Amino acid sequence: MSEGSDLPVLVIGAGPIGLAAAAHLTERGLNPLVLEAGPAAGAAVREWGHVRLFSTWSELVDPAAEKLLGPTGWTHPDGATYPTGADWARLYLQPLADALGDRVRYNTRVTGVARAGRDRVVDSGREDQPFTVHVTGAGGSEERIAAAAVIDASGTWSTPGPLGADGLPAIGEQAHAARISYRVPDLKDPAVRARYAGRRTAVVGSGASAFTALAGLADLAEQEDGTHAVWVLRRGIGGSTFGGGSADQLPARGALGLAAKAAVDNGHASALTGFRTAGIERTGDRLALVSEDGHRAEDLDEIIVLTGLRPDLSFLTELRLGLDERLQAPTALAPLIDPNQHSCGTVYPHGVGELSHPEQGVHLVGMKSYGRAPTFLAMTGYEQVRSIAAHLAGDHEAAARVELTLPETGVCGGAGLFDQPAAPADADGGCCSAPAVAPRLITLTVGGDSGASCATTGGC
Structure with a gap:
């Protein structure tokens, strides 16, 4: 100035x-x-x-x-x-x-x-x-x-990511907008609770918001028969899928991943892995997700899309910004936060x-x-x-001057490798990946603390 x-x-x-x-x-x-x-x-x-x-x-x-x-x-x-x-x-x-x-x-x-x-x-x-x-x-x-x-x-709250795995809306996403939400549902609200109670809901996403939605739907399933979540992931299930757990220096963040584990452990959620959504189709009163390779997730009543957020740059077009071509983050910051490259640490x-x-x-x-x-x-x-x-x-x-020390996440492996199923961390804390496989619908038995209840927006 x-x-x-x-x-x-x-x-x-x-x-x-x-x-x-x-x-x-x-x-x-x-x-x-x-x-x-x-x-x-x-x-x-x-x-x-x-x-x-x-x-x-x-x-x-x-x-x-x-x-x-x-x-x-x-x-x-x-x-x-x-x-x-x-x-x-x-x-x-x-x-x-x-x-x-x-x-x-x-x-x-x-x-x-x-x-x-x-x-x-x-x-x-x-x-x-x-x-x-x-x-x-x-x-x-x-x-x-x-x-x-x-x-x-x-912020980025006003611009949630769409359902399509290519970063654009899936075919049928606009047509079926009334049955799609891009937010973690408030299941204490009677109207919202009625929307998901006794229904089969796809939760699309692999971050903290998806964990929160899965944990909430699992609680609802304990009280309302017929409530079930289908967790749609682009990659597989491995040691880092649920976050850092007890290794996370923010205990509630680690507990959130354990809550998602409990949801699948108790049979309230199934994981559909290796699924990259291309479209939505309607069959009778229900919906189906269709993947890029033609696989289908059938018999869905509702869809919750939690595929991340993105910046609104529309009002900054007359400024000369230096933004990374992939992340749309400042070019000097992007290498520090790139999910394609990040490994252990923060x-x-x-x-x-x-x-x-x-x-x-x-x-x-x-x-x-x-x-x-x-x-x-x-x-x-x-x-x-x-x-x-x-x-x-x-x-x-x-x-x-740097005046901050950030907590470790306890997570290893680049989250950007969503084309490949994740594998458990090895004894040294490293991560590896296996060849891509066809989508699978599985019910996991993963153990963990079923009492974890802390939630998050993924941003705090």
């Missing part, structure tokens, strides 16, 4: 990372302006408010935010407990937004970001121009806001160095910085915005 600029640093999104960015900017003496499309802080978090996070309160409160909240009389929740998304929004995100006051604006959607008077083609005088942010407000009103820098913390903490773009002064943070890569932690986002705020304030030593 140019010295003496009185323009705000515009932050897109009043979620956990966007509000943390505003707190760090405020601490640095800069002027943040947070624009939130929803009617309240943490609007996306509230949509999965029924889901319990696998991080404790001690890992979900940003240090700069806590300092800002202190004078308001805010009390830190018990650091050893696990909040739901609704708890996080009510007890932390909304109080933080309230403490920021008029620096947070609701019902304001960003529709475009550019350099003032310059499209992405123009070089001349580009870096001397402020950013211009196009927004729409309630009732469709339009506004242009000048900004010294832009931090995009809008993502190295990172900051402004990995999150900068050819367009100086713009940063994608939080889940959006990960593009299509999974398993983002709130702690990672807090470190990102701490570093970026220091950089914008001119404190480059603090911007380059």
